[in-house]
Amino acid sequence: MALGKTAKFYRDNPKSRQKHSDDNNSGKGGKYAHSKKYKREHEQARTRLKIKSDKVDVEKQGGKWVKRSAKENAADGGRKGAASNKRNNKKK
Numbered sequence: 001m002a003l004g005k006t007a008k009f010y011r012d013n014p015k016s017r018q019k020h021s022d023d024n025n026s027g028k029g030g031k032y033a034h035s036k037k038y039k040r041e042h043e044q045a046r047t048r049l050k051i052k053s054d055k056v057d058v059e060k061q062g063g064k065w066v067k068r069s070a071k072e073n074a075a076d077g078g079r080k081g082a083a084s085n086k087r088n089n090k091k092k
Contacts, residue, residue, distance in 0.1 A: 041065075 003011070010017040034042075045058045045065035057070040 049067055055070055057068050057073045058065050059068050
């Protein structure tokens with residue numbers, strides 16, 4: 001399979017490849033970097049809420065862990081409080 005434009009770009013630009021890797025991969029400050037404490041709390045919340053499916057997610061809202069559709073959660077794009085804002089700001 002042929003390389004895409006993005007793969008070719010990063011192959012030919014080592015500095016950009018390193019920055020992209022730092023920005024997106026786990027590690028200090030990366031896109032997927034979470035503390036061990038956060039991961040532990042998240043997994044405990046999933047267990048407590050009896051979530052076994054990957055179609056349901058758990059997130060913190062108002063200091064409490066709540067169940068939420070993974071589809072809905074992804075659609076918010078990580079905006080803080082987006083779920084509550086969406087419900088409260090509907091046009092009448």
